[in-house]
Amino acid sequence: MLDVKFNIRQVARTLSLVENRRPESHAILRAAYKAGRHVPVIGVTGPPGAGKSTLLDRLALHWAEQGEQVAVIAIDPSSPYTGGAVLGDRFRMDRASAHPRVFVRSLSSRGHVGGLSRAVQDVVVVMAAQGFERILVETVGSGQADVEVATLADCVIVVSVPGLGDQIQAGKAGILEIGDVYAVNKSDLPGAGTFAAFLEANLDLIYPGRPGVNQGGQRAGQERAYANAVLHRRHGNAGTDESFWRPPVVSVCALQGDSTEALCRVVEGFLSWQRATGRDGSRRAERFQDHIRRLASGRLLAQPLPAGAGPSLPQLADAVAQGEMTPWEAAEIFLDALSEAWLRREGTVADPVARSAED
């Protein structure tokens, strides 16, 4: 563990070095990874307007009041945290972030095309090494970012609200398959009960095999199989003898704080179940595998090609645009050159600060 524990200015400075890939970040990252410290990472996702920030505030406060050192990472571009970040005021204070045991950090999603989850993974590991005991990650609810947060977190809370047609659609279209826990926020709004029941019914379609429940035959085969494989790996298979987790739907009102404590207990329940079944380790292993694959891919694509190593990427792209070559033929030629160059590279010191093609 680094010795900067809870000197907030020092923590902020360390994270800036890591985020900006300063030379000093090499040693910081190395020490953090070697510390091998794992703390619960809770992802909070959902559409803009679902009240994620307010809910996050409640959750962070809850755990802080239990005595934990809590870190919040905001990567949702519509978040007041992140929105503030872009305009220059990196920290916007509200209840939780004013608590001495809560530290809020915003990360911009730009400048990280394809590499955002890698940046978040690094920040999570550095925060854990610095002694934070729980890390909350807020992200926007849209296809790819959702999948990424699901990969990064030990528990994903999907937040939705009643009464917004688009958001019901969003629920249908994907986020029902990444949550470990579902929160219906603004439960004082009309239609909240109906909406929660709607979520439950949709979860029944996705978690077939629950006694007396429809087998979800409506869904297209390929998507069905994909979803099932992911869910069985995460939550077990109700059709077998093994212990399984059927994500609960919790109605809360974050603004008033109604039932947010109950939500925290459900999250703790999920984390306990996950630990008891050994799935915490496999989920973490999945996360590190993804991270290594992304790093490998980024490093390869950033490999400089020596002159005469064949056509350059712009030349290949031009050939594709002219219809002279298909993209996968171009990719093979490109990959041949990259692989050769990689194996013949000079120097073997792995440098985490080297900018990769994904940055």
Place this chain on the structure above:
Amino acid sequence: MLDVKFNIRQVARTLSLVENRRPESHAILRAAYKAGRHVPVIGVTGPPGAGKSTLLDRLALHWAEQGEQVAVIAIDPSSPYTGGAVLGDRFRMDRASAHPRVFVRSLSSRGHVGGLSRAVQDVVVVMAAQGFERILVETVGSGQADVEVATLADCVIVVSVPGLGDQIQAGKAGILEIGDVYAVNKSDLPGAGTFAAFLEANLDLIYPGRPGVNQGGQRAGQERAYANAVLHRRHGNAGTDESFWRPPVVSVCALQGDSTEALCRVVEGFLSWQRATGRDGSRRAERFQDHIRRLASGRLLAQPLPAGAGPSLPQLADAVAQGEMTPWEAAEIFLDALSEAWLRREGTVADPVARSAED
């Protein structure tokens, strides 16, 4: 050009083969890429609730009524098109999609982690080869998906609406840097004029160098530089003699159809400017380069490793989780093995149907 032109059932079937990577898709994709036909691709993005689908409907109808064959690709998980797709009814009809010259296709964003833009790129090329004359792509407004749509489209329309705090934040946090044209929808709502002025003022910060305008010094240096580089490449640099494009803000009311024709003319104006400055070709080249890079990366990561080629990815991930190795050390070992295996692979026939690691 393929001979399936505007036999809608045949078009739909062809696209299904491509999307599902059926064996037949090899020949279809090859023929489509070799056709080398380029038609304008218009991306429409913005937060859920901004009325993207309604606006898209108007735009598609406009061009269809001008006699064009228009294709619409919906990849926004909150879209009624895509929402419908996931529940099984792939086509939800409304005004535009009922027009004989408009064809709507929804693409799920799941099952394509990291590979969605590749899938869309393939579909766009196949649609162009089939004779469609304009392709509209609808996506949700969130960081990464936005950047992807910007890469795929020849013109990006960013749609927003007045009165939603979150969406103002979303505007601040990134989408102001990917649009070629900005549409303020629901311009009959109170505050619409103020909101449009707010957008204009923010664009003034982002497009410095316009006479009499703030240089945008508030923004963090790294993000500023990143944004400037991308914008100068796309829109030229106001600080120099070259012709440049300052994205206009167009107020529309898609539901009533107010000013949607004007929006179409602005889009045409942008496309003309882009052609006249040769930027259409460089934008397309950028797109194909990204595509080749993604394919190369996916193929490499999918390369099977022979037994004895060193530690496996799960073993490397475990070593990282235990703190025995940093992820970038693991990535180097993994990449050595992958590159060796790639160069020694058997068979050289490029197969676009082969599943890559990004699927």
